[in-house]
Amino acid sequence: MNSGNTAWVLMSTALVLLMTIPGLAFFYGGLVRRKNVLSILMQCFIILCVISIQWVLYGYSLAFGPDFHGIIGNLNWAGLRGVGPLPNPDYAATIPHSVFMIFQMMFAVITPALIIGAYAERVKFPAFLLFTILWATFVYDPLAHWVWGTGGWLKSLGALDFAGGIVVHVSSGISALVLALLLGKRIGYNHKPIRPHNLPFTVLGGALLWFGWFGFNAGSALAADGIAANAFITTNTATAAAGLTWALIEWWHNGTPTILGAVTGAVAGLVAITPACGFVNPMNAMFIGMIVAGVCYVAVSIIKGKLGYDDSLDAFGVHGVGGTVGTIATGIFAQKAINAAGNDGLLFGNIHQFLVQGLMLIVAVAFAAIMTFIIFKIVDALVGMRVEEKNEIVGLDLTQQSEAAYTVIE
Amino acid sequence: MKLIIAIIPPHKLDSVKAALEDVDVNLMTVTNVLGQGRQKGLTEIYRGAKEAGGLLNKIRLDIAVNEDFVEPTIKAITKGAHTGDVGDGKIFVVDLAECIRISSGERGCGAIG
Numbered sequence: 001m002n003s004g005n006t007a008w009v010l011m012s013t014a015l016v017l018l019m020t021i022p023g024l025a026f027f028y029g030g031l032v033r034r035k036n037v038l039s040i041l042m043q044c045f046i047i048l049c050v051i052s053i054q055w056v057l058y059g060y061s062l063a064f065g066p067d068f069h070g071i072i073g074n075l076n077w078a079g080l081r082g083v084g085p086l087p088n089p090d091y092a093a094t095i096p097h098s099v100f101m102i103f104q105m106m107f108a109v110i111t112p113a114l115i116i117g118a119y120a121e122r123v124k125f126p127a128f129l130l131f132t133i134l135w136a137t138f139v140y141d142p143l144a145h146w147v148w149g150t151g152g153w154l155k156s157l158g159a160l161d162f163a164g165g166i167v168v169h170v171s172s173g174i175s176a177l178v179l180a181l182l183l184g185k186r187i188g189y190n191h192k193p194i195r196p197h198n199l200p201f202t203v204l205g206g207a208l209l210w211f212g213w214f215g216f217n218a219g220s221a222l223a224a225d226g227i228a229a230n231a232f233i234t235t236n237t238a239t240a241a242a243g244l245t246w247a248l249i250e251w252w253h254n255g256t257p258t259i260l261g262a263v264t265g266a267v268a269g270l271v272a273i274t275p276a277c278g279f280v281n282p283m284n285a286m287f288i289g290m291i292v293a294g295v296c297y298v299a300v301s302i303i304k305g306k307l308g309y310d311d312s313l314d315a316f317g318v319h320g321v322g323g324t325v326g327t328i329a330t331g332i333f334a335q336k337a338i339n340a341a342g343n344d345g346l347l348f349g350n351i352h353q354f355l356v357q358g359l360m361l362i363v364a365v366a367f368a369a370i371m372t373f374i375i376f377k378i379v380d381a382l383v384g385m386r387v388e389e390k391n392e393i394v395g396l397d398l399t400q401q402s403e404a405a406y407t408v409i410e
Numbered sequence: 411m412k413l414i415i416a417i418i419p420p421h422k423l424d425s426v427k428a429a430l431e432d433v434d435v436n437l438m439t440v441t442n443v444l445g446q447g448r449q450k451g452l453t454e455i456y457r458g459a460k461e462a463g464g465l466l467n468k469i470r471l472d473i474a475v476n477e478d479f480v481e482p483t484i485k486a487i488t489k490g491a492h493t494g495d496v497g498d499g500k501i502f503v504v505d506l507a508e509c510i511r512i513s514s515g516e517r518g519c520g521a522i523g
Contacts, residue, residue, distance in 0.1 A: 193459035254455050264457060301458025314457065 001087060002094040008224035009092075009099050015215025016106035020048050020113050023208035027267070028117055030201030031313045035395025036121045037197060037405045043128055047113045050129070051136055055105040056080055062141035064091065064104065067151025072142055090150040092222040103219060104144075111140050111168045117315030118176030119385075122186050122392050125400040127385045134375045135175065139368055143171050147360065159360040160334055160342055160353065162231065163220035165275025165326040166364045173320020174365050175372040176311060182376050183385060185310035187392055194312075199260055206263035210239055213270045217277040227339050231277040234285035235270065238277075241289030242269025249297050261297075264318060268296040271322030272329060279334035279342040288333065292325045324361060331357030411506040411522060412480050416471040417445060418491045418499040423469050426490030430473075433482040437523070439472040449497035468499070474509055476519050 025044035029037045051059065058078045065073030077083050080101065088097040112132045119128070144167050146154040161167060186194065196202060217235040221228035246265025247257035272292035273285055280288070300317035311317055331354035334345035344350040379385055386392075391399035398404060418426055423440070430438070444465035451463040475483050484501055491498050511521040 193454075193456050193461045195454065195461065196456060250455075250458075254458070254460075256455070258455060260456055297458075305459070 001096070002223070005092075005223040005225075006095045006099055008228065009095050009103050009219055009222055012215035012219025013099075013103045013106055015212045015219065016103070016110065017048070017212075019209050019212035019216060020044055020106070020110045023205050023212050024110065024113055024116075025205065026201045027205030027209060027263075028120060028202075028313050030198040030203075030205060031196045032121055033194065033395070034197040034406055035397055037201075037397065038401055038403055039125075039396035040116060040120060042125075042401060043116050044113050046129065047116075047132055048109050050133060051109045051112065052105060054133060054136055055101075055108050059108055059136060059141050060101050060104065062137070063108070063144035064101075064149050067145075067149060070151055070153035070156065071146070073145050073149055094223060100222065103222075107164055107168055107216070108136060108140055108144070111164075111172050112136050114169070114172035114315055114319050115176045115179065117313035117319075118180040118311050119183055120312040121396065122183060122312075122386055124384060124387050125396075126383045127379050130383060131375060131379045131385070134379065135372065138375065139171060139175065139371045140167070143167050143364060143367060146363075154360050154363065157356055157359070158343060158353070159356050160279060160330050161275045161327070161360070162278035162330070162342075163217045163274045165271070165323045165330065166360055169271045169274060169319040169323030170327060170361065170364045171368045173316045173318070173323055174368040176315035177309070177320055178369050178372040179376060180309045180311040180316065182373070182380075183310075185308075186312065187389065189310045190308075196260065203259055203263050206267055210266055210270060213239070213274075217270075217274060221278060227278050227341075230281075230338055233282050234277045234280055235273050237282045238273035238285040238289035238292075239266045239269040241286045242266055242272070242293040245290045245293035246297055249294065253301075264300070264314070265293045265296070268292045268318050268322040271319055272326035274323070275326045276330040276333060279330060279339050279345075281333075281335065281338055284329075284333040284347075288326065288329045291329070292322050295325050296321050324365075327357050327361050328354075331355075411509055411519060412475055412477070413504050413506045414471075414473045414475060414480070414483050414487075415502040415504070416473070416487045416491075416499065417443070417447075417501075418469050418471065418487070419497060420467050420469050422491040422499075426471070426487050429486040429490035430483065433479075433486045435473060435475065435479060435483050435486065437473070441470045441472075443468050443470045447497060447500070449495075466497075474506055474522050476522055 021044050025041045029040040032040055061075050061077035062073045065077040068074050083097050083101050085096045087093050092100045112135055146152040147161050147167050214232055218228045218232040243262045243266035247262040250261040251257040269289040272288050296318055299321040300314045332346045334342050335348050336344050343353045346354040445468045446465050451466050454461045454464050509521045510517050
């Protein structure tokens with residue numbers, strides 16, 4: 001047991017909570033129209049409540065509990081039975097098992113919240129709630145077990161995902177794309193751009209994401225040590241490079257740089273460095289940030305428009321695409337000199353790691369896509385996923401929650 | 411009685427208001443409005459999605475005056491807002507059928523000032 005490590009992971013847990021609310025809530029909340037801002041804040045807030053309960057009841061046990069044939073944890077740790085102050089050396093030998101559990105809880109919380117970006121402004125609240133619980137149980141928990149759980153089959157193959165490029169970002173991003181395709185476009189999407197109602201909220205939220213991400217990435221070292229410091233530095237470096245690169249691309253392509261572009265680029269940088277941050281050096285992190293900004297810019301600003309799907313807030317374009325770039329980059333730039341517990345990537349002569357990363361990516365994409373399709377069909381049949389047309393026009397705040405964010409007349 | 415409606419750029423409100431006060435026109439209603447004139451709007455871009463010529467922020471003044479004050483009011487607004495470029499705004503003058511001061515019930519010309 002190490003009190004320094006325990007303190008750092010507890011602090012990091014609070015930092016990751018901050019990413020969901022208010023970080024992601026305001027990042028997304030500013031991007032929607034004023035009639036839907038409360039629906040976004042509500043969805044983020046309720047996900048924190050619901051998944052916190054799910055995780056204690058059975059989610060943690062499914063994801064990290066004693067292994068069942070490499071595919072799922074069993075229910076021995078349901079209700080946190082036996083998850084107490086003593087460390088579990090399989091996961092983190094120097095901090096209480098309960099601290100590892102609560103840190104992981106915040107990852108389970110933010111992942112379904114990321115998907116909100118795809119279905120924003122057009123789903124019924126009961127459908128959102130049911131989808132979220134099913135998705136957390138049948139997509140997040142198994143995938144977290146495969147990649148991070150002791151005995152998980154992808155972990156056993158040597159797949160590297162330091163802080164959740166696959167488990168968090170690819171899984172949510174691919175699911176976001178499937179949902180956007182199944183749900184269809186928002187009313188009026190084709191006619192003109194749907195303008196963000198409060199970009200200062202979006203910048204505030206994006207900045208809080210950047211801040212909280214130090215807990216997400218550096219906290220994933222599960223110790224206050226050199227690997228945590230490396231993850232902290234690579235996270236900041238990749239993010240800075242990506243935010244700057246996106247703004248420069250816009251300047252060149254559109255004539256002006258935008259703050260929405262800079263903050264979107266920064267989030268793409270955060271996503272891409274997530275799987276890599278504990279395994280790569282700062283110069284390669286800078287390169288990863290530059291690459292992901294270019295790739296995500298093309299995905300969001302060019303390809304999305306051509307293909308015509310309505311990923312409202314670019315959950316796929318930023319998290320799905322960015323997570324994919326980061327996962328592949330990990331297979332290229334990882335080096336044992338940075339983290340002995342990791343492996344060398346393609347650049348350091350190890351093609352095997354590159355192939356394992358690719359396999360993990362394909363598995364995660366296929367699994368998340370198929371499961372999201374099935375869950376969507378079930379929820380749609382039970383409660384109907386999309387709001388009625390007139391409710392969509394009036395807005396979700398008034399029709400799903402009976403409240404308004406802004407008063408025009410007192 | 412006339413109702414004078416003026417659409418001016420937001421940054422001209424202070425100089426227009428000062429010019430109106432100089433000719434003893436002190437009663438007005440001011441609203442934030444959106445509009446577009448000959449100068450056209452500016453392009454907005456959100457993650458690559460372009461909206462050309464969005465509406466611009468403008469200020470609308472509603473001023474009710476008696477006949478004697480019509481020309482001084484028009485001159486004052488023009489003086490306060492004129493630069494000579496497109497985008498200075500417009501003034502509309504319409505007949506006003508009636509004016510009632512709610513506090514006293516007074517009607518007509520006496521209720522305006």
